[in-house]
Structure formats: C-alpha cells, structure tokens
Amino acid sequence: MEKQKVISKGQKAIPEGYMTVGEVAKKMDVTVRTLQHYDREGLLSPSAVSEGGRRLYTDRDIVKLHQILSLKHLGFSLDDIKNRLIPLDTPSEVAGVLSEQAAALRRKIDSLSDSLKDLELLREEVLNMQTVDFKKYADIIVNLQMDNEFYWLIKHFDDEMLDHIRTRFDKDSGQAFMDTFLNLQEEALRLKKANVPADSSEGQQFAKAYWEMITEFTGGDMSMLPRLMELGQFDGADSDWKNKQADAGAYVGQVLEVYFSRLGINPFQEDAK
Known part of the structure; x- marks a missing residue:
C-alpha cells in the first residue's frame, strides 16, 4: 500500500x-x-x-x-x-476461496429458508391460539427446529403439561421420546390390523413397551397419565391424526387392560385416589 x-x-x-x-x-x-x-x-x-x-x-x-x-x-x-x-497470487487460489464462500452462502441460504418456513408456521399457530404465550411460542420453535411434524400439538397443552415436559426432557431426549411414541403408535396400528390378540405374547410385549414409554414420560407423576392418554383428541386437531390416534388407542387400551390385570394394578384408579 x-x-x-x-x-x-x-x-x-x-x-x-x-x-x-x-x-x-x-x-x-x-x-x-x-x-x-x-x-x-x-x-x-x-x-x-x-x-x-x-x-x-x-x-x-x-x-x-x-x-x-x-x-x-x-x-x-x-x-x-x-x-x-488480497494476498492471493494465483487464479486457482482465488477460485478456492470463492468456492468456500459459495458453500458458506449456501448454508446461510438453507438456514434462512428454514427460518422463513418456521416463521410462517409459527404465525399460523399464533393466530390459532388466539392468545399471547411466549413460553408456548418458544416450545413450538424448538419443535420446528427438531423437524417435529407434530409441533402444532403444543398449543393444546396446558401450562402444567408443558412445565412437566420442559423439566423431564431436553431437546435430544424429547426428540427420542417423540420417535418412540410415534413408532409405538404405528406398531399398535399394525398389530390391530393383523388382529393380534391383546392377551397374546406379542400383544403383551407391546403393552410392556408402551407402558414403559408412558412411565418414562410421567416420571412417576400419574397426574400426567390422563393427559397423555388423550393425546391427539383435541378440538381442532387434524382429522387424520385423530383417526389414527383413535385406532391406535383402541388397541393400546385392550393390551394395557390385560397387562394391568396380570400385574394386579390399576394406575388410573391409583391416580384417582
């Protein structure tokens, strides 16, 4: 210079x-x-x-x-x-730096596109909620970042349920729980379609896995149980989702009834006490 x-x-x-x-x-x-x-x-x-x-x-x-x-x-x-x-001397060196910058910009564009999509989806949820609740907004945003397609369920949870979820799960464990829940729901639909008896070995293995999933969610707080069992039956919930939950829930109810009977417990009755 x-x-x-x-x-x-x-x-x-x-x-x-x-x-x-x-x-x-x-x-x-x-x-x-x-x-x-x-x-x-x-x-x-x-x-x-x-x-x-x-x-x-x-x-x-x-x-x-x-x-x-x-x-x-x-x-x-x-x-x-x-x-x-400025210190570069050869076209290939300059081209290399330009390629790096192009890759960085592509990553930024992808990130901005994701943010724009999340903004638009959050806007819809805000209008549907008809109330200002930034704690729920934050939960919805986290679930959007996780690519959880059921982020819309958040608006139907009350504060006690959301506080319980925030206490029990972080981002990774929450995603793992949701994956488990969805996999078990699909398994319930498969077993129901295959007419697998509720008292069969396969049906009871499923019941055990499902109850373990519920126990993980509640952490021993049985007051959360009725809310979890009603998951997806909210007013305004997607009809396909509600139908799938109803079908899965019917089979889950059957296998759990046998499962609890064999264990000699009634967790719903215990919660009522």
Whole structure:
C-alpha cells in the first residue's frame, strides 16, 4: 500500500486528479464513516492528505474501493478481503476461496429458508391460539427446529403439561421420546390390523413397551397419565391424526387392560385416589 503524501503548503484548492472523502462517498454511494473505517482497518487508505489533514483519493483508490464493495456484496468480511483475498497470487487460489464462500452462502441460504418456513408456521399457530404465550411460542420453535411434524400439538397443552415436559426432557431426549411414541403408535396400528390378540405374547410385549414409554414420560407423576392418554383428541386437531390416534388407542387400551390385570394394578384408579 502506498504511503500517504502531503500536498505542498499553501495549496488550498484540491489538486487535479484528487477527490475529497466526501466526493468519493457521494460518487460510490457509501458513507464518509465507511471510508474512515476502511482507512483505520488498513484496507483503503487515501493516496494523499492535504496540509489541513483532509483525506484525498485518486481514481486508483476508486478502483480499489469498487473491488472491496464488490467482494463485500458476495458476503466476504473486511477481514477476509484484507487477509485472505488480497494476498492471493494465483487464479486457482482465488477460485478456492470463492468456492468456500459459495458453500458458506449456501448454508446461510438453507438456514434462512428454514427460518422463513418456521416463521410462517409459527404465525399460523399464533393466530390459532388466539392468545399471547411466549413460553408456548418458544416450545413450538424448538419443535420446528427438531423437524417435529407434530409441533402444532403444543398449543393444546396446558401450562402444567408443558412445565412437566420442559423439566423431564431436553431437546435430544424429547426428540427420542417423540420417535418412540410415534413408532409405538404405528406398531399398535399394525398389530390391530393383523388382529393380534391383546392377551397374546406379542400383544403383551407391546403393552410392556408402551407402558414403559408412558412411565418414562410421567416420571412417576400419574397426574400426567390422563393427559397423555388423550393425546391427539383435541378440538381442532387434524382429522387424520385423530383417526389414527383413535385406532391406535383402541388397541393400546385392550393390551394395557390385560397387562394391568396380570400385574394386579390399576394406575388410573391409583391416580384417582
């Protein structure tokens, strides 16, 4: 980078071929503060400084500024431009850095697309809820980030249920529980369709797995049990979801009845006490 030159004393007018910082800012549609920042960062220093301390630029500076602004438009940071791009000597090196930047921008585009989709879905849920509840909004956003297609169930849970879920599960364990629940629901539908008897070995193995899943959810708090058993039967719930839950629930009820009978317990009755 060229050293700054001082215009000779007594020369008040701007010499031919030089421009003030204000003129450059106007010409290139940037702010004076931006140019001052580039100077401080050592990215674009003026070619000269007048006796009065005014920064003076040349056409060569304009060309360099154009390059900086163009690279910034591609998403490069000032540090990237100064320390990674400008020192490069070969086209292949420049092409490599450009490829890295392209990949970073693709990741950013994907992330922004996901955020836009989540915003639109959250907006629908907010309107459906007809109330302001930022705790539920946060839970919905977390489930959207997890790609949980049943994020809409959140709005039907009361505060006690949501507080219980927040206490019992983090993001990873919550996703694992939801996967288990959905897999068991599908298994219930399969067994029902295959007419597998509730008191058969296969039916009771399923009942044991289902009850273990419920016990994991409740953590021993049986007051949560009725809410969990009603999952999906909310007013306004998707009809396909409700139908699947009803079919699965019918089989689950049968196998659990046999399961509890053989164990000699009635968890619903215990909860009522």
